[in-house]
Amino acid sequence: MHSDTETGKIRAMKASTTLLARQPVGLSLRAPHLRDLLALAPALGFVEVRASDIGAVEGVPLASIKDLASRWPLAMQVSEIGVSGEIGLVERPLDEIERMAGLPLRRLSLPLTPERDPGALAAVVEVIQSHLGQPVLLELGQHADALGDTLKLADLARQTRSRLTLEPDRMLAQAIQRVRSSPTVPATQRQQWQRATALVLDAVWSLSPSLVGQVRLGGFREPESPQPILRRSSADRSQRISPSGWALLRQALEHLGPVPTALAWDSDLPGFAVLLDEVRLASELMAEVGADGEEALELDD
Numbered sequence: 001m002h003s004d005t006e007t008g009k010i011r012a013m014k015a016s017t018t019l020l021a022r023q024p025v026g027l028s029l030r031a032p033h034l035r036d037l038l039a040l041a042p043a044l045g046f047v048e049v050r051a052s053d054i055g056a057v058e059g060v061p062l063a064s065i066k067d068l069a070s071r072w073p074l075a076m077q078v079s080e081i082g083v084s085g086e087i088g089l090v091e092r093p094l095d096e097i098e099r100m101a102g103l104p105l106r107r108l109s110l111p112l113t114p115e116r117d118p119g120a121l122a123a124v125v126e127v128i129q130s131h132l133g134q135p136v137l138l139e140l141g142q143h144a145d146a147l148g149d150t151l152k153l154a155d156l157a158r159q160t161r162s163r164l165t166l167e168p169d170r171m172l173a174q175a176i177q178r179v180r181s182s183p184t185v186p187a188t189q190r191q192q193w194q195r196a197t198a199l200v201l202d203a204v205w206s207l208s209p210s211l212v213g214q215v216r217l218g219g220f221r222e223p224e225s226p227q228p229i230l231r232r233s234s235a236d237r238s239q240r241i242s243p244s245g246w247a248l249l250r251q252a253l254e255h256l257g258p259v260p261t262a263l264a265w266d267s268d269l270p271g272f273a274v275l276l277d278e279v280r281l282a283s284e285l286m287a288e289v290g291a292d293g294e295e296a297l298e299l300d301d
Contacts, residue, residue: 025282026075027275028216028264029068031059036272038067044279046073046106048216048262051096066103073106075214075262077165080111080141081124090124094131107214107260108132109165113141114152118159125160137213139165146170146235147178150203154211163213166259168200168248173220173235175199193244201251209256218264219245237266241278246285253289261286 026046029037031053047068053059068074078093093110110128112121129136138157140149150164150171157164175196179185186192218237241249241263253259263278 024258024260025279025286026072026260026262027279028077028218028262029053029060030265030269032269033272033275034060034064038064038071040272041071042276042279044072045260046075046262048075048077048107048109051076051078051093051099054096054099062099065100069103074103075107075109075260076100076105077109077111077139080113090127093128097128097132105132107137108134109137109139109214109216111139111141112153112156113144114149114156118152118156121156122159125156125162129160129162135160135162135213137163137165139167139216140170145174147174147199147203151206154207157211164207164211165214165216166204166207166212166252166256167216167235168204168252169217169220169235169237169241169245171200171203172196172245172248176222197244197248200248204252205255207256209259212256212259214260214262215249215252215256216262216264217241217245217249218266237264238268240270240274241281246281249282250285250289253286258286 024045026044026048027033027037028048029050037047049060049065049068054065055062065074076096078096081090081093097108110125112125114121125136125138138153138160140146140153144153146167150166154164156162176192178199179192179196186195218235219239219241220235221238249261253261261282263275263282265275265278
């Protein structure tokens with residue numbers, strides 16, 4: 001149940017996002033927000049779901065997925081295939097795809113951790129693309145180096161004629177950790193963020209816009225101190241996106257163009273009105289940089 005104040009905020013956010021419905025900005029859905037999403041039916045560019053949530057206890061029922069697909073373009077993130085990259089480990093994402101048979105998927109994103117044997121991963125991607133009948137998006141797995149491995153994944157995407165799901169927030173969290181662990185760490189927090197942002201933008205600007213099929217990002221809690229070298233810092237997506245995060249997204253979209261962008265919030269979930277406000281801000285930003293593109297919703301070969 002919502003308070004009157006919360007309901008009023010949701011209605012206001014819904015009205016403002018309706019005005020910007022042409023922008024390809026969507027939500028990366030978490031199960032606790034499903035009821036509000038279906039009840040309020042805000043104007044969204046698309047809805048992204050995790051395959052592991054479908055049919056799970058306290059997850060998203062398959063019947064609701066069909067309802068979502070009837071209202072919004074649907075994107076899906078399948079499970080990571082594992083770190084070895086062997087074709088034998090591809091069954092789980094293939095099973096998840098099979099469960100979605102008959103539903104129109106705009107995009108499917110496959111998490112991978114780049115390996116020393118890129119041929120094995122390329123074979124896995126080819127198997128999944130053949131089964132799906134369309135190119136997939138490649139994203140970095142949970143334990144990948146978000147800053148260092150993005151360009152490796154881009155090489156794999158070129159090889160397999162697939163595209164990337166780019167996650168600039170994860171790249172920024174990793175870059176901040178790298179800057180703070182360097183021998184010449186800047187004295188102020190602002191200078192640290194500026195150097196970290198420059199590292200991320202160097203990587204983003206080196207990518208051909210045609211290689212990026214989706215952006216996903218959220219706000220994250222900044223580490224209080226440098227982490228051990230073997231422990232990779234990650235964006236926990238538990239906060240609203242910071243001004244620095246919005247500035248990073250703006251500069252990325254100025255290079256990439258009208259890339260479908262999913263707003264994600266993975267922990268410490270807020271009320272649904274907060275998510276809709278993030279969608280509004282992202283849509284306004286995309287409109288300001290001239291990224292008005294319904295066509296970008298499709299993942300064409």
